[in-house]
């Protein structure tokens with residue numbers, strides 16, 4: 001009897017095992033899903049050229065967003081495509097353990113166009129990584145750990161960069177362990193108070209806030225920051241990840257204020273879509289083997305992309321174009337109904353409305369086929385086109401915007 005019961009139990013168990021293994025087989029047949037962190041517009045670009053993006057149905061869109069300020073020289077620029085293709089056919093990647101003269105070529109060209117020939121370049125692959133290395137280097141150099149950053153700042157999502165970003169929603173408990181003090185822009189007395197505590201390694205600031213919503217410090221403020229940092233031996237980091245590479249109408253946006261930071265972080269427009277970032281480091285900060293490092297930073301393909309971008313910026317005079325097109329834009333939007341304020345410089349612009357712009361952005365994209373950007377400030381429409389944009393693109397936008405604003409008072 002006992003034997004029979006045991007036999008039956010064994011049969012039930014082995015059946016269960018069969019069922020389980022079938023379930024396992026089923027689960028391996030399912031498609032892997034994406035980790036769902038991005039709210040997406042219902043558009044799928046499959047092609048692009050200049051300031052135009054084409055979706056999978058063949059619909060053309062005017063790109064006044066530049067894939068979040070990334071497209072600097074225009075989509076699929078022929079010189080860029082040719083240079084990257086040729087590089088890929090020759091050698092696409094090797095590690096930072098061997099010579100790569102493309103890195104030196106890139107450094108020289110960047111020094112020449114930015115005016116920072118005497119600075120040193122460290123290459124990485126994104127904006128967050130650039131700021132992470134900038135902050136780390138400041139801490140190594142000073143032997144201190146606290147950072148001063150500013151209200152509404154965005155510096156990226158890695159450890160120290162996200163800790164210096166003024167958004168508790170994206171700061172995990174792990175990141176909150178870093179010592180960062182946030183201050184309002186334009187209040188030098190508060191900065192002075194913090195630096196006097198003698199535990200600050202770096203002050204990090206965007207010359208024009210991007211994600212935060214286009215606010216910027218005054219020239220007096222930036223000059224004051226420079227003087228305070230110098231006096232207290234604190235490293236001044238200018239985050240030019242978004243505002244750099246000509247977007248503001250000068251090579252770097254801090255050039256509008258006549259200051260010389262100790263470290264400048266760069267990414268976005270640097271590769272026109274190819275992932276590349278870096279930091280420009282003042283000559284007095286010394287390198288040593290192993291101090292910083294990365295697998296992908298400065299690889300052959302990235303350098304080819306970076307060089308092509310600088311060559312096009314120079315030959316097509318895109319910095320002047322950004323300034324002139326920006327001035328034209330500002331003149332055209334003045335007095336439009338609902339526009340409270342025009343912010344920014346060059347082709348890093350924001351239109352602040354009296355209401356939230358979510359609906360307006362949707363109407364522009366779905367009814368008028370124009371990409372624009374949003375910001376932490378929900379009332380701000382961001383304009384970040386490729387630096388080749390001109391009067392024609394601005395006129396197309398103004399016509400569409402006037403139409404949307406005339407039809408109804410759009411609410412967020």
Ligand SMILES: Cc1ncc(COP(=O)(O)O)c(C=O)c1O
Nearest residue numbers: 126127128154155156210241242
């Ligand atoms: C000013 C600034 N710094 C840093 C970053 C982070 O760059 P990435 O997304 O390449 O890490 C951004 C991205 O929007 C930015 O605008």
